[in-house]
Amino acid sequence: MKFPRLFGAGILVLLNFQACQEPEIETRKPIEFPADFPPITYQNPENPFSQAHIALGRKLFYDPNLSLTRNISCGSCHAQVHGFADHNTPQSFGIYGRKGVRNTPALINLAWMSQFMWDGGIRHLDVMPIAPFTDSTEMGLSLPQLLTRVEENTTYLDYFQKAYGTTQVDEKRILFALSQFMLSLISDNSKYDRVRRHQDKFTLQEERGYALFQENCVNCHQEPLFTSGTFQRNGITKNGADLGRFRITQLPKDSFYFKVPTLRNIALTYPYFHDGRFRNLEEVLEAYNHADRSVSSGLPLFNLDNSQKQELISFLNTLTDYTFISKHQFSEPR
């Protein structure tokens, strides 16, 4: 008993020496992009993927100190169990309980997205977190304050050293790491995916729902990402002060247009639409049945009866990815 233990310790010591001498070689890819998905759209040659960057990004993502009141993290409103959307509130609450104006978007498959937020105002993932960090209703920090909050926390030193070979904090190092963590949030293992890969079978009800989906939804919710990334009006005529995409382009034709969200994990991300106006999928489908086609001429007629609605919802439920919502690497680090 004594010998093997010593022997084991010896090996450990040896390995330890070796690790000191040779640079660590990463055996698995930091982010596995599914082979049957289109090529990713995220581009930043300055930000090569590594486990160390993702680990730093994950720590930053879940750090409530990165808000003025030290109680709101990215993860506060982007919850893994809800597909990284909020905890089923129509609008989210930031510092001092201040209420936002739109429904928190789910963070799913962002590597294939090139315009962010409901109005598409943000044009690159690396600058996306600047909006919630600096918004006075969300996290309420200036960028220099954000840097200070990271610098003052010594538990970050090791993470920065591992990712960047320096403990120096700057905007790029924070935001590039956050991008890497968000890029790693890939959902590709729902029942739908397994059926597509011939590893599972739809029920008859799901099969019928899939056919209805093909008829009515697929133009905007294109497979396999379940979004076309375009902006659509969805028959919206009344929307208070929120003019949607108009805010970004200042072009009247873009009034009431919003970005098509992904339908992946849609069962978990209720309520729906940009302001969370519909509580469940039945309400959404009913709204599509009656949407004003005079302002959205491209919208299919739907005309779904109750049993068709249930079939379509059965299919939408196959887009829930239980691997995604339970994956340890995506959760709050402890």
Place this chain on the structure above:
Amino acid sequence: MKKHTQKFILIALFTALVFGFSSCKDDTPVDNTPKTGEVNLEFSHVWGIDMAPFYLDQTYIHPMSKDTLKINLLKYYISNVVLHKNDGSSYKVPESYYLIDPNSNKVRIMGVPAGDYTKVDFLIGVDSLANFSGLQGGALNPSNGMFWSWSTGYIFVRVEGTSPQSSTGMFMYHLGGYEAPYIASHTKSLPFGNDILSVNPDASPTLHFNVNAAKFWHGPVKLGDLNVIHNIGEASTNMSKNFADGVVLDHIHP
């Protein structure tokens, strides 16, 4: 002229001789790096048609609108600097993005190929590519307060201050936009006329510009009608154009 030519031939021969000998001794590579020099850009801020000196936090009366106002913040981007020679060739200063304000109004550009230049081009604002290609550093670092977080893009020109004519007592113009029809960046192309910008390793010439801060209210724009711009659009585009019109080359220090 003849004298110069003779001198030149003599120097050339002598140089050839020296280099010839040295190449016999060892294989020290000849320094073929083209000669370069530096060029400075200096922006002086002025007020009104008589080009009175302009200072932050000083009260002025606008010559057209007659509004009383005080500017306490004025910042803008100068980018994409190109220096032109008479022979049609030009030098594009790489990564030229500069954030100018009255307290930080000088830019030093190193590594400009030696020669005589006759014109400068630059953009007041930031080119569209830099606007949406992600997170930038240096002058373009979003921490500089010249970045719209909610609608990716730079604030090209930012001016803020106070005025009793404004309904809120304040004014704040954040001007930007890099996509048609609301483009708020403006190219300046300023020929030097009879002057020449002579760049060589032993000189540090300066292009001296005047920037007229009264131009924001050209038209005249009244503070009682317009005290906030914080998005792209017609107002942003028009005001940035007026401001750009007020940027002129004053003189060149050799």
